[in-house]
Structures are given as structure tokens and as C-alpha cells.
Amino acid sequence: MGRLYDKAELGLGIALLAVITALVFIAAVMRFAGNPVIWSVDLAQLLFIWVCFIGATRAMRQKAHLGVDYLVRLFPHRLRLMLETAMAAFFILFLLTLTIEGYKLTMLNWARVFGDSGLSYAWVTIAVPAGSILLICSILANLVDAWRNPRHLVYTRTSAEFDETGTAESV
Numbered sequence: 447m448g449r450l451y452d453k454a455e456l457g458l459g460i461a462l463l464a465v466i467t468a469l470v471f472i473a474a475v476m477r478f479a480g481n482p483v484i485w486s487v488d489l490a491q492l493l494f495i496w497v498c499f500i501g502a503t504r505a506m507r508q509k510a511h512l513g514v515d516y517l518v519r520l521f522p523h524r525l526r527l528m529l530e531t532a533m534a535a536f537f538i539l540f541l542l543t544l545t546i547e548g549y550k551l552t553m554l555n556w557a558r559v560f561g562d563s564g565l566s567y568a569w570v571t572i573a574v575p576a577g578s579i580l581l582i583c584s585i586l587a588n589l590v591d592a593w594r595n596p597r598h599l600v601y602t603r604t605s606a607e608f609d610e611t612g613t614a615e616s617v
Contacts, residue, residue, distance in 0.1 A: 452507075459500045466490045466497065488561035492570055499577025506584040509603045523599075527592060530600035534589050541578040541585075548574030 469490040476483045505511050518526060551571045558567035585600070592600045 452504075455500060455504055459497060459504065462493050462497045462500070466493050469493075485561070485563040488563040489565075492560065492563070492565070495570060495573045496577075499573055499580065502577065503580040503584050506581055507587060509588065509599075509601055511601070513601060515602060523596075526599055526602070530592065530602065531589065534585050534600050538582055538585055541582045544578040545575040545582075548572070548578060 469486040473483050473486040473490070476486075502511075518529065521529070548571060552568045552575065555567040555571050559565070560567045560570055588600045592598045597604055
């Protein structure tokens with residue numbers, strides 16, 4: 447199931463990025479030709495928000511977000527796991543807050559029209575709670591893995607994870 451989800455997520459991200467590129471290209475060409483397609487830029491912005499959350503979720507699961515661990519690397523593994531678990535709890539609370547407030551914002555913007563696209567602005571704002579839920583799921587999956595496997599951490603790729611797969615890409 448994990449592999450299927452991973453491929454679907456990657457495929458969706460690639461497809462959305464391709465659509466965004468096409469929309470922006472079409473908008474530029476049509477504007478140059480004197481017939482601007484105004485809604486295409488609005489739709490590209492909307493899709494970009496979704497691509498950002500999909501990418502953030504994928505990076506979280508693969509432990510690919512940037513981090514500064516210069517001092518933390520010196521700590522024993524158990525202490526690092528405890529620190530990352532505490533950070534996970536904090537981030538989950540923050541993301542739950544974003545989910546709740548983002549849902550409220552979505553409901554407030556249901557009747558609002560997004561630019562010239564004719565779409566509801568709720569399609570923009572609902573990206574926040576949806577993306578937050580996906581990020582929570584990724585953090586929880588990493589947390590469970592870190593506590594089940596004594597050589598893994600929640601946010602940091604360990605040398606054990608590189609050794610198990612042979613590459614960092616499939617972590």
C-alpha cells in the first residue's frame with residue numbers, strides 16, 4: 447500500500463506541475479497574441495498551492511526537509527529520538543490548529559469567487575486543512591517507524607536508513 451500511495455502522490459505532483467506549466471505557457475502565448483486567457487493564471491496559482499502541500503508531505507515522509515542538526519548529531523540516539531518525538535507532538539498540535547482554522551476559513555469563503563476563474567475560493571483555502579492532515583499522517587508514520595525501528599529517527603535520515611535501501615531516494 448505504501449508503494450502505491452508513493453507512486454500516486456508522485457504522479458499527482460508531476461501531473462499538477464505539468465498542468466501549471468502548460469497553463470502559464472498558454473497564458474503567456476495568448477497574451478503575446480493579444481488574446482489573454484485570464485483564468486489560466488488563477489488556476490495555475492490554485493494548483494500551485496496544492497503542489498506545495500503534496501511536495502511538503504512527500505518531503506516529510508522521505509525526511510527530506512531542511513534541518514540544522516550540527517549540535518543534535520552529537521547527542522545519543524535515544525535523546526535525539528525523544529527530542530524529535532517532542533517536536534512531532536508540537537508540530538501535530540500546530541497542524542491540527544491549521545486544520546481547524548483552515549476549515550473555518552474554507553467555510554467562510556465558499557461563496558467567494560476566485561479571481562476570474564469562476565471557481566469558489568474555497569478550493570484555495572481547503573488546501574490548508576487538507577495539506578495539514580496529510581502532513582500529520584506523514585509525521586505519525588515517521589514517528590511509528592522511528593519507535594519501531596531503533597535505528598531510525600522521525601525527521602532525520604540516519605545512516606541505517608541509507609544502508610537498508612542503498613539510496614536515500616527510496617527512504
